[in-house]
Structures are given as structure tokens and as C-alpha cells.
Amino acid sequence: MIKTFHVYKDYGARNALEDVNISIGQGEFVFACGPSGAGKTTLLRLLYLGERPTRGDILIDGVNLHRVKRKKLPFFRRKIGVVFQDFKLIGTQTVFQNLALPLEVSGHKKNHIRQKVCHVLRVIGLENRMNSFPASLSGGEQQRIAIARAVVHDPLILLADEPTGNLDDRSAEIVLDLLNELNLKGTTVLLATHDRELVSRSGNQVIFLNNGRTKD
Amino acid sequence: MPHLSFPRPLNRALQDIGSNGFLHAITVAIIGLVLLILAAFIVIFMNVNRIAERWQADIRIVAYVKEGVDQDRIRVLHQRIKGFYGVNEAVFISADEALVRLRSQMRNQAGVLDGLKENPLPASFEISLNPVFHDRKSIEGLAAQVRETEDIGDVQYGKAWLNLFLDFFAFFKTAGFITGGLLLLVAIYIVSNTIKLTLFARKDELEIMQLVGATRYFIKLPFYIQGILQGLAGALISLATLYVLFSVFVSRLCCADLPFTPFRVWFLSKEMMGMVVLLGVLTGWVGSYLSLRKFLRAWI
Ligand SMILES: Nc1ncnc2c1ncn2[C@@H]1O[C@H](COP(=O)(O)OP(=O)(O)OP(=O)(O)O)[C@@H](O)[C@H]1O
Ligand SMILES: [Mg+2]
Numbered sequence: 001m002i003k004t005f006h007v008y009k010d011y012g013a014r015n016a017l018e019d020v021n022i023s024i025g026q027g028e029f030v031f032a033c034g035p036s037g038a039g040k041t042t043l044l045r046l047l048y049l050g051e052r053p054t055r056g057d058i059l060i061d062g063v064n065l066h067r068v069k070r071k072k073l074p075f076f077r078r079k080i081g082v083v084f085q086d087f088k089l090i091g092t093q094t095v096f097q098n099l100a101l102p103l104e105v106s107g108h109k110k111n112h113i114r115q116k117v118c119h120v121l122r123v124i125g126l127e128n129r130m131n132s133f134p135a136s137l138s139g140g141e142q143q144r145i146a147i148a149r150a151v152v153h154d155p156l157i158l159l160a161d162e163p164t165g166n167l168d169d170r171s172a173e174i175v176l177d178l179l180n181e182l183n184l185k186g187t188t189v190l191l192a193t194h195d196r197e198l199v200s201r202s203g204n205q206v207i208f209l210n211n212g213r214t215k216d
Numbered sequence: 217m218p219h220l221s222f223p224r225p226l227n228r229a230l231q232d233i234g235s236n237g238f239l240h241a242i243t244v245a246i247i248g249l250v251l252l253i254l255a256a257f258i259v260i261f262m263n264v265n266r267i268a269e270r271w272q273a274d275i276r277i278v279a280y281v282k283e284g285v286d287q288d289r290i291r292v293l294h295q296r297i298k299g300f301y302g303v304n305e306a307v308f309i310s311a312d313e314a315l316v317r318l319r320s321q322m323r324n325q326a327g328v329l330d331g332l333k334e335n336p337l338p339a340s341f342e343i344s345l346n347p348v349f350h351d352r353k354s355i356e357g358l359a360a361q362v363r364e365t366e367d368i369g370d371v372q373y374g375k376a377w378l379n380l381f382l383d384f385f386a387f388f389k390t391a392g393f394i395t396g397g398l399l400l401l402v403a404i405y406i407v408s409n410t411i412k413l414t415l416f417a418r419k420d421e422l423e424i425m426q427l428v429g430a431t432r433y434f435i436k437l438p439f440y441i442q443g444i445l446q447g448l449a450g451a452l453i454s455l456a457t458l459y460v461l462f463s464v465f466v467s468r469l470c471c472a473d474l475p476f477t478p479f480r481v482w483f484l485s486k487e488m489m490g491m492v493v494l495l496g497v498l499t500g501w502v503g504s505y506l507s508l509r510k511f512l513r514a515w516i
Contacts, residue, residue, distance in 0.1 A: 050427065078429035090421045104224065105430035149428070 001026040001157060001188045002047060007056030009042055009212075016042040017212045020056070024190060024205075029183040031199045032192040034209030040192035041085055043209070044159045047190070048080050049073060061156060078106050081150035085161040085192075087142050089134040095121070095145055096130040102153040120148040123178065139166040147175060151182055158182060160191045164198065176202070225434075229441035232414050240446060243410045247450025247499060248457070250403040254396040255458050255484060255492050261389055262488075263481055268382060272350045277343040277359050277373040285367045290339070293367050297341055302349035302358050307342045311335050338369065352382060400499060407446055407503025411439055415511045432512060440504050447500025451493040459483065 002024040009017040017039045024030050032040050045051050046058060049065055058065040061079060068076045081102075089098050099117045108116075121127040124144040126137075134142055143166045150158060160179065164172035176198075183189050193199065199206050208215050233240045279297065281290060290308065297306045309317075314337040319329055343362065345355065355373055363371040415422070425435055466481045484492070 048427070074426065074429045074431045074434075077427065082427065084427075088420075088424050088427065090424055092418075092421065101425065101430075102428040105425065105428060105434055153429075 001028070001061060002190065003059040004046075005057045005059075007046065007058060008054045009039075009046060009051070010054045015212050017046070017053070020209075020212075020214055022207050022214065024188060026188055027183070027186055029180065029189045029202075029204050030191070031202070031204055031206045032190060032209055033194070033196060033199050033206050035194055037211075038194075038209040039212040040194075040209055041161055042212075044082070044161050044190070044192055047157075047159055048077060048082050074105070078102070078153065079156045081153065081155035081158045081187075083143075083146050083150045083158070083160040083163045085165070087134075087146040089142060089145060089149070091134055094131050094133060095126070095137070098134065098145065099130075099149050099152050102149060106153065116152055120152050124148050125174075140168070140171050143167060144171075144175070147178065151187075155187065157188045157190070160189065162193055163191065164193065164195070172198070225437040226441055228438035229445060232418075232438065232442055233445065236414060236417075239410055239413065240442075243406055244446050244449045244453065246406050247403050247447055247496060248453035250399040250499075251451050251454035251492055251496055252457050253399060254495070255454055255488075256461075257392045257396055258488060258492075259458070259462065259482070259484060261392065262484075264385060266482065268378075268385060269350065271378055272352075272355075273347065275345070275350065275355060275373060275378075277345070277355065277362060277371060279341045279343060279362045279365075279371050280369045281339040281341070282367050282369040283338065285339075289367055293365070294341065296365060297343060297362065300358060300361060302346050302354055304344045304346045306344075309340050309342060311337050311339045314338070314340065352379065400495070403450075403499045404503045404506070407443055407500055408507040410446070411443055411504045412507040412511065414442065415439065415507060436504075436508050436512070439508055440501060443500035443502075443504030444497050445500070447496035447498065447503075448493065449496075450499075451496025454496070455484075455489055455492060 002022065004020050004022050007017055007020040008015065020039075020043065032043060034040055042051075046053050046065075047060065049068060052065070060076075063076070065076075090101070093101075096117055099120060100113050103113045103116060117130070118127060121130055124147065126141060126144060126148075129137060129141065134145065137145065143163065147160070147163055150160065158179070163179070164175050167175060179189055179191065281293065285293070294306060294308055297303060312335065315329070315335050318337065322329070343358075345358065349355065349358065359371050359373045362368060422435055426432075462481075462483055
């Protein structure tokens with residue numbers, strides 16, 4: 001489902017990623033683990049085409065990302081759900097509007113959108129906040145909204161950047177359960193975290209990243 | 217939650233306008249002003265054109281027959297002149313008739329003519345033109361042609377002041393349209409700036425939208441709608457204002473007892489009003505297009 005071949009990403013003189021080769025099969029739940037600055041966010045950004053790699057090839061769902069032209073980009077992104085490390089919620093819109101966005105952009109009917117959004121809100125336990133603005137929510141609540149937005153359109157692949165970073169153990173547990181549940185339904189999950197304990201507890205496959213390089 | 221009563225892009229556009237009302241109002245006012253000036257130009261041109269046309273329609277070419285040309289040759293001459301391309305009618309005025317006319321024109325002073333032993337006036341043809349030939353070039357062309365004709369002495373046509381007026385009017389028209397074009401560019405620039413400000417205010421939001429799979433079209437549409445609504449509003453305001461000004465001005469004009477022949481002053485035709493609206497919409501559209509093109513170019 002996700003494959004990278006000798007992927008490099010330079011920011012000026014600095015190499016954020018160097019010779020990264022990973023392979024994640026369909027339906028797998030994989031962790032990307034490494035310290036701060038290791039290149040986790042950069043890797044995810046390349047996978048959802050927020051940026052293009054300096055060198056190397058990336059295959060997603062059988063498509064080489066070099067072949068995804070600008071016009072096709074939106075349609076490519078609809079296959080993927082991303083939980084951004086900084087959430088990227090729209091501050092001027094309500095929780096409901098934020099969650100409706102991924103469905104609206106692909107032209108779903110209002111009724112369908114309403115149903116879907118209410119459903120994910122129930123799952124993350126925030127259905128009573130759907131008319132709030134993101135700024136009025138706690139960090140953990142915002143994080144859950146960010147997760148909800150990433151999955152509301154049933155993506156093939158879920159890329160989650162530190163989705164438990166702002167949560168206490170109990171909430172983190174709930175989020176992991178939610179992601180596991182999605183994974184059981186067939187979604188391929190790649191979760192980036194610096195939390196080694198979380199990784200070892202889960203027993204899932206892990207990609208270790210350090211200084212932009214993978215190691216075993 | 218706010219219920220979406222309009223299609224979403226329109227709703228977004230209206231939200232933007234609402235949340236930044238003052239800026240949008242100013243933009244609309246400026247578009248309105250520009251279009252008002254332009255439309256006023258058009259009204260003036262149209263009416264002046266109509267008057268000028270009327271004056272030109274009265275223009276006749278007078279061709280004086282040389283002295284000593286006999287009846288037969290005059291008849292032949294008459295036929296020839298009638299046959300010229302563009303001639304509507306050619307009326308022969310004999311020397312005697314000319315004298316009678318002069319007398320009646322001079323009325324009280326006609327006595328000075330009694331002292332004449334001989335009629336000093338030449339016979340002439342008064343040539344009127346087909347309506348399609350009322351423009352200056354055709355008149356000049358035909359006059360030249362008549363002048364070349366055998367047995368014709370002098371040819372007179374038109375009025376010097378009318379030519380002067382037409383020259384001035386043509387200049388005025390060109391200047392008017394250039395000014396109008398420049399003003400439109402200014403309007404476009406202002407629309408594009410307003411949209412740009414909105415774009416920057418929503419920068420993060422737009423970026424997020426494209427990250428969750430919004431097409432450029434989806435992102436752009438509300439801004440096009442904003443621009444077009446601004447143009448539309450500006451155009452309607454300009455037409456309404458112009459109509460009010462026009463009514464006031466025309467009612468004054470009618471009471472003023474003007475020296476020239478009474479004529480109707482025309483407002484813009486439906487087509488012209490449509491043109492003004494179209495121009496407004498186009499201004500808005502181009503304005504949004506320019507700012508969007510620059511703004512979205514930065515993305516992957
Ligand atoms: N846009 C950028 N411009 C310049 N350097 C960048 C940019 N993005 C990332 N980097 C650099 O690339 C390296 C990897 O960054 P990245 O954000 O991928 O780390 P990370 O593993 O996500 O860290 P964290 O756990 O703190 O989020 C860092 O040294 C960072 O400074
Ligand atoms: Mg990171």
C-alpha cells in the first residue's frame with residue numbers, strides 16, 4: 001500500500017530524510033518512531049504529497065507519486081486521511097463545519113454529510129461540542145476532532161502524526177482503540193510518535209527513524 | 217448552527233462579504249462610480265451622435281452650373297448627376313428660381329435687387345444623399361466627383377463648423393473611451409486587491425481545504441462569486457444613479473427652451489444597460505482571477 005524507494009528530502013543543506021525505504025502492506029498498522037527532529041513529520045508530508053521528495057520514488061496504492069500531477073492531487077488526497085501534528089483545524093468554523101469539509105470537497109449530499117459527521121462525533125465522544133469553535137476546546141479535544149476529520153471520509157490510508165501527543169493515558173488508550181477499530185475495518189494506518197512505550201505496548205510493526213534515516 | 221440556505225460556494229462568498237462589509241462596500245462603490253462615468257459617457261455620445269446624424273442628414277451638395285450651358289446639356293447633366301452612386305435626389309434650380317428664392321429670403325431688403333439689370337445668380341443642382349452616404353467621407357467623395365463633371369463650376373457642401381464639430385466629437389469620443397478603459401483597469405485592480413485581502417485573511421483555511429482534497433475550483437469559486445457580485449452590485453448602482461441624474465437633467469433641459477430643433481434625449485437602451493452590467497461582472501471576474509492566479513501559484 002505504501003512503499004518508498006531511496007527517498008531523500010533536503011531542506012537547503014539539511015537532510016530531513018536520507019535513503020528511506022519502507023514498505024507497508026494493505027491493512028497493516030505500522031508505527032514510525034523516533035526522537036524529535038528525526039523526520040517523522042517530513043515522511044508523512046511526502047506521503048500525502050504536501051511536498052515532493054528531493055529524490056527517490058514513493059508508491060501509494062500502486063501509484064507512483066511522481067505521476068500525480070497538480071490537477072489530480074485533490075483526488076489523490078481524498079484517499080488519505082491525515083491527523084496533523086498541529087491539528088490544522090479551521091478556527092473560523094465550527095467543529096461541525098470542520099468535520100464536514102472533507103466530505104463537502106468531494107461533493108457529498110448534505111444529509112449524508114450530517115449523518116457521517118454526527119457519527120464520528122459520537123465515536124470520539126464530542127457530539128455535544130459540534131457547534132463550538134476549535135479555540136474553545138481543550139488540546140485533547142482538538143486532537144480528537146483532528147482525528148475525526150481524518151477519518152470522516154473513510155480513507156484508504158490514515159497518516160497520524162503524534163495523535164496521542166496531547167492526551168493523558170486514558171484518552172490515548174481510547175484514541176488507539178479507535179485507530180485499531182478503523183484498522184480492523186481495512187484502513188492502513190501509519191502512526192508517527194516519539195513515544196517508545198506506546199509502541200512497545202502495542203506490539204505492532206515499527207519503523208525506527210533517527211536523523212532522517214531508518215534503522216532496524 | 218447556521219443553516220445553509222444557498223449553495224455552499226455562494227454561502228461562503230456571502231459570509232466573506234458580510235464579515236468584511238466595509239471593504240466590500242467601498243469596492244462596490246468604486247466599481248459603481250467607474251461604471252457611472254462610463255455609462256454617462258455612453259449616454260452623451262449616443263445623444264450627440266444622434267444630433268450630429270440629424271444635422272448631417274440635412275447636408276446637401278450644391279453644384280453650380282457654368283454660365284452659358286444650354287437646356288439640353290443641363291438635362292444631360294441632370295441625368296448624369298442623378299446617376300451618381302449615393303445620390304438620392306438632384307433638384308435643378310434655374311437662375312430665375314434662384315433669384316426668386318433670394319428675394320424671398322431677403323424680404324425687406326429685396327429692393328436692392330431691383331436695381332440689377334441682369335440676374336447674377338448661376339443655375340444649380342441641389343443634391344441630397346442617400347441616408348447611408350451621410351458620413352463625411354462619402355459626402356466629400358461625391359462632391360469631388362460632381363466637381364469633376366463637365367459644365368459644373370463650383371461645388372459647395374456641408375458646413376465648416378459641422379466638420380469642426382465632428383472632428384472635436386471624434387476626439388472627445390476617443391478620449392472618452394481611453395479614459396473609460398483606464399478607469400476600468402483601476403476598478404479591476406481594486407477588486408483584485410479586495411479579493412487578495414480576503415484571500416490572505418483566509419490563507420490557513422484555504423491551505424487546509426486543499427490538504428483535505430479540495431480542488432482548486434472548489435476553493436476559487438466563492439472568490440469568483442464575490443468578485444462577480446461586487447461587479448453586479450456596482451453596475452446596478454451605477455445604472456440607478458445614472459437614471460436619477462438623467463431624469464433630473466432632462467427635465468431641466470426640456471424647460472430650457474433650447475435653440476435647436478427639439479429632439480428626444482435618449483437613455484441607455486436595454487442592450488446598453490446589459491452591456492454595463494456585463495462590464496461590471498467582467499470587471500469583478502477579472503479582478504478575482506488576477507488575485508487568485510497569483511495566490512494559488514504558490515501551492516504544490
Ligand atoms: N520546512 C522545513 N524547512 C526547513 N527544515 C525543515 C522543514 N521541515 C522540517 N525541517 C527539518 O527537518 C528535520 C525533521 O523534521 P520533522 O518535522 O520531520 O521532525 P519530526 O520527527 O516530526 O520531529 P517532532 O517529533 O519534533 O515533530 C528537522 O531537523 C527540521 O528542522
Ligand atoms: Mg513532527
